Amino acid sequence: MxxxxxxxxxxxxxxxxxxxxxxxxxxxxxxxxxxxxxxxxxxxxxxxxxxxxxxxxxxxxxxxxxxxxxxxxxxxxxxxxxxxxxxxxxxxxxxxxxxxxxxxxxxxxxxxxxxxxxxxxxxxxxxxxxxxxxxxxxxxxxxxxxxxxxxxxxxxxxxxxxxxxxxxxxxxxxxxxxxxxxxxxxAFTQQSIRFLNAAHDRPIPDPRWLSRKRLEEAALEALLSGPAAWLKDVATTAIPNGTRLQEVKVVDRVATVRLRADASSWGSEAQALAVAQITATMKEVSGIDTVIVMAGDQRLAAQVTPLDAAAEPGAVVGMSGGAVVRGTSTTRAVLMQPSTLGTMGARHPSLGVDGGVCVVSGPSILRVGPGGTQAASILSVGDSPEDAVGLLPPRQDRHHWIWTASQGGLIVVDARGVRAEVAAAWLSDRCVISMDISAESDRIAVRHRDAADPSNQSGERVDAAAIIRDGEGRPTRLGDRYPVAGLTGQGARELAWYSGTELITIEPSQDGQGTASLVIASLGCLEASRSPGPPTANGIAANRLNQTMLLSDSDGQLWSRASGTWRVISTTVTDAGYPIV
Structure with missing residues (x-):
């Protein structure tokens, strides 16, 4: 009853x-x-x-x-x-x-x-x-x-x-x-499961919450079962379908992983990549320094290159005296002179993987190709000061596409200014406030609000999504949104990838009182962490890989943190940002 x-x-x-x-x-x-x-x-x-x-x-x-x-x-x-x-x-x-x-x-x-x-x-x-x-x-x-x-x-x-x-x-x-x-x-701990991009030359970390009771087995089973649904269109694996875990044993910080698989069917390149994935995933587990991978009784590739070995962005890029420079010291390199850019008022430089440089000039984005001597306008969003205010700093991805937004709408163009129509159903009635592209260029992070009332922060969200491309690398659509918690505090506008699985923003001081707060959120977490930043910090330059960052403030100063202490490293370099490589 x-x-x-x-x-x-x-x-x-x-x-x-x-x-x-x-x-x-x-x-x-x-x-x-x-x-x-x-x-x-x-x-x-x-x-x-x-x-x-x-x-x-x-x-x-x-x-x-x-x-x-x-x-x-x-x-x-x-x-x-x-x-x-x-x-x-x-x-x-x-x-x-x-x-x-x-x-x-x-x-x-x-x-x-x-x-x-x-x-x-x-x-x-x-x-x-x-x-x-x-x-x-x-x-x-x-x-x-x-x-x-x-x-x-x-x-x-x-x-x-x-x-x-x-x-x-x-x-x-x-x-x-x-x-x-x-x-x-x-009961759980968060671990990054390491998948590969389509070219198999960069890792795509997939954060999971796994049982503490059998962490090593759970991490490997997650890797063998494939990427999360929101990453399935961009994340791949070198591990053959049908591979199963037989056992994993950890002795003296050495993990021996034994797979149910036929090693003879794996090519040497696939073996090396698969072992690199398994090694990177297992080293996320505390107490493991060395990983040995066996297929049956045969050891797979013993010497592998770390998955992210080639992803080093190098020195920061910024503006100084109207020129695009690389580095913050007095010996910094000049990449583009004002005469090449055709303006003394360029801002927000972005260095591409081919050496091409983009800058914002009023309501336009200018680009100088590798070895070029004159900038060309590849995008114009209007001719008024209001149009210029609404144009976001450009991001050049690893596939030579340039991402920005204007008046709340996402814009993607190539080096010639040809637009890519990128479908994103979850942004159809939203206003893009800020965005950033991940280090491997297969994910985007977007801060967005209700397009009907973009000044109202109450409906603001921060989401990550996969960037889905055609066979030539042209972006065609964004995958399903993956919500990120903790980054919509009062006054926050900036948004950057802090590492492969973390986003960072700044909550500015209110009415000049107190200090700005640095807010870091991990993908797949319920809360964010906060720490004090320089008093008037309002800009972030993060290298997207290993939590390296610089902050800029309203006085034109560039700040770096060492041993928990913030210090000014430049008063002449502005609009700093790290390139995507």
Whole structure:
């Protein structure tokens, strides 16, 4: 029978103890607690009824099963607590709250739903006799470890029936388990799985949240199963289809990976690339320095070149005295004189892989080809000062395409100014505020707002997406957007790739008070990190690879950080930026 109607309800996670309170109870040796624990995770709330430490930073969480005679709301509350413990016990306790058929068919990790810690879930009896769970979600984690950091309203209804013993159990429920978002770092750790671009000459990192219990195996299985859905059109692999993991053993910081594969079917180049992918992926795991890859009893390529060995952007490019320069010291190289550019007012230089230079001049983008002696206009977006303000600094990608935006619309042109029509359905009613291209040029990051009200920051989003190209490298469309959390703080406009998996922005000081904040967000995370920057910082130059960056300020100064301290390195170089190589 269905649960009887009622109005009872409760706010579940609000009544659960905080991490600090739980630790205090454990330390005091309270009922159901462990007398001594060697360590606890450094982040996240503990809101289960009991917790013990397995070692290696893995916290084992437990929860009681259903209590005889419990009412429907209490059964659902207990089920939610057991879902969090399910990350430790394989959801065995959570299934005790379900009827047998539901327990057999329920898929708790498809997906794992991450509830907001600031807005507790509410459990209440519904008018139709069921029990509803409602609240806010911070995101979700799918069965492959891909996290979607997109806040959503959550509301689901569960049907309960009584068993032959007269006990309430859940008979119908939606896929996935709901847990508090703060447990993410308790049970999982984020790792970058290393795939390849189409040319197999640059890595494309794919961040995943993997179980701490079997991290080495999970990382390799993620690599063998292929890239995340949002990267599938650009990320490739040199590992043959059908390759399976036999085992991985780590001894004295050496990981031996044994694959179920026929090594004789792999060419030497494919072997080297596959081993490079596996090596780069495994070295993301703490405690591994060396990786040996075996196919059956045969060792695959022992000497490999690191995947990102060729991706070194070199010195920063900027403007000084009307000229395009490279470097910030007094011995910096002059790339283009004002006479070549045809103007003393050029800004925002961009150096291409072929040596060609683009600059912004009013509402136009000028380009000087490699070895050229005169700039040519390849794009004009108007003739008024307002048009010039709306033109974003250009980015030259590795395929010789130049990316910018004007009046909120994304624009892509080649070296001659011929436009590429790049389809992006998710930008159709949006206004591009800032954007950047990743180091391998297969991903874009975009800050965008509602086109109907672009001055309103409340509807702002930051998304990453794959850049999909034709066989000649011409961009044709952007893939599905992948939300990035934490970068839409007050006043933030800049956006840059800080590394292969991180984006960076600046939240400027408000009304000249305090200092600017540097905000860094990892792809696939629920929050961003903040640190103070120079007081009036308003511009970022990041090299997209290894967290190297410079900041510019409203006084025309260029800042660098060393050992946690910011210092001015130039007062004569402006509009700094790193080239994509």
């Amino acid at each position: 269905s649960a009887p109607r009622g109005t009872g309800g409760s706010s579940l996670f609000a009544r659960l103890p905080s991490r600090r309170a739980a630790i205090a109870m454990l330390a005091a040796g309270g009922a159901g607690s462990l007398a001594a624990c060697s360590s606890f995770p450094t982040e996240g709330d503990v809101f289960q009824s009991d917790a013990v430490n397995e070692g290696g930073g893995v916290l084992i969480q437990t929860a009681p099963g259903p209590v005889d005679g419990a009412a429907p709301v209490a059964i659902v509350e207990g089920f939610l607590r057991a879902c969090t413990a399910g990350l430790s016990d394989g959801f065995a306790t959570a299934r005790e709250f379900l009827v047998d058929s539901a327990a057999d068919s329920w898929q708790p990790m498809s997906p794992l739903l991450l509830a907001s810690g600031s807005e507790p879930l509410t459990v209440r009896r519904a008018d139709d006799g069921g029990v509803t769970i409602s609240g806010k979600l911070e995101g979700s984690l799918d069965s492959t470890g891909v996290l979607s950091a997109q806040g959503l309203d959550y509301s689901e209804s569960l049907t309960l029936v009584t068993t032959a013993r007269g006990q309430w159990r859940i008979a119908s429920l939606p896929p996935g388990a709901v847990v508090q978002g703060s447990v993410l770092r308790t």
